[in-house]
Amino acid sequence: MKEITIEDVEYAARLAKLDLSEEERKSMTSQLRDILGYVAKLSELDTDDVEPTAHVLPIKNVWRPDERQKSLNQEEVLKIAPKAHEGQIRVPRVLE
């Protein structure tokens, strides 16, 4: 497996919208390198006859009928928003 570089850390940080200092970037590069190197040991196992795991629990087909449940009222929802106005949650403008 390709070794983790500082560019990989910067890329992941950008995707996660994290602002990392120079120092943090360096320390995370070496930490991630260690963690992934440790996990990479798993690839030494022969998994040819093992089914890929989609879920850790041995259960399937859990669903519910299409029946309405009570929703939260608007006041409760807007209370937990940082900012709200006339029923809408207000956020800084994002436009493409």
Add this chain to the structure above:
Amino acid sequence: MEYEGVIGLEVHAELKTETKLFCGCSTEFGAEPNTQTCPVCLGLPGVLPVLNEKALQYTVKAGLALGCEISAFSKFDRKNYFYPDLPKDFQISQYDKPLCEGGALEFFCDGERRKVGLIRVHLEEEAGKLIHFPDGESGVDFNRVGIPLMEVVSKPEIHTPDEAYFYLLGLKRLLEYLEISDCNMEEGSLRCDANASVRPRGQEKLETQTEIKNMNSFSGVRKALAYEIQRQIEVLESGGRIVRETRRWDPDAQKTLPMRSKEWAHDYRYFPEPDLVPVVLEKAWIDEVRATIPELPDARRERFIQEYGLSQYDSGVLTSQKAYADYYEECTRLHSNYKALCNWLMGGVLRELNERKIGIGELPISPKMLSDMVRMIDEGKITSNIAKTVFAEMAETGKAPERIVEEKGLSPITDAGEIEHVVEEVIEKNPKPVRDYRSGKEKVIGFLVGQVMKAAGGKADARLVSKILREKLKE
């Protein structure tokens, strides 16, 4: 050089369930903002989504109708990105194990049957709604978050903007027949993105494609693709290179414009959704869904031709919407003059719907009223001419045809004596045409018949009028 367009379409249809995909919040359109949310769809910590069985049935129903293979094993994945309309910062979607794979959509384009292969049909959740305010902020309404969204992805087997247009119409018609989506582009319950590239005609290899978004109507899709294909041809012809990018259709400028998204924004880092368990559908469950599939548009179109003796064209129009076809069949159960019913539906009812821009369900004329009216014509209780008045009155007031005829005194004059009287008056008032006729100008008879009909308020039987008139003119 001659170029060929290569187009693939991704259609998103909101499913017509009562509740959202993973919680019991209502999906109703038009509620006050942020009144249909709960901890699950708001993505609050510690909540567990539970799959809505109806959404699963609807997606499998569509997959079966499209001839897809229903996956023996399917699962949900998280698609990660940040946007204010997505409270969890990820969308639950399906990545490598969609519910349905393969299949094809058949439709008519310019009178020719076309078949476009599908890659997949999968289930995911809808995002919220953003409104941008001039004060530099955006408002978010989470009512729509989590509404079940079915995505139908075609293979890049569409070659012209027209084909794309008829593909969309065909898919919309199918989903309406299956009664799983309202397919309302204005309300956003049906949306379409496209990818498009061009290549020299005859070349097998695909060239670099662009993605096109923000096409808000069927004709918008057609126009955007026509523009984009022409743009790409011009770039290539002038020695340029197509850049892989996402472009936005700007309906005001009638152009596609590049979106300012960074390339890394498309790394969605999919991984299996740990809060949902896999879906392993059994044959019996799938068969139950299969049993809910109604007669599909193409089959119905053929049957209308066979059973009611309609033309290809009439049958195609009447089955273009399930509601039209249902209306027509309801009429045929009440009266057996299939051809006349078809004519009144095609000419009268559909014209009325077009003029008023309403759906057939909103028209005050019920199938019973229309078939009663046609029966009255067939039984000679009204003339076809009078029927036009009756029809207009029904459309206006929703009154039954018998009542309209009675109230307005529209019964035809079948009494020969009464008609003779009118004929004599007309002969007296029109000496010149009468002279002309008697001197051999046979054509004038049409004018005289018209005068009699007019004098009789359109209520006289035209054949009877003509007969009596000819007799009187011989005298």
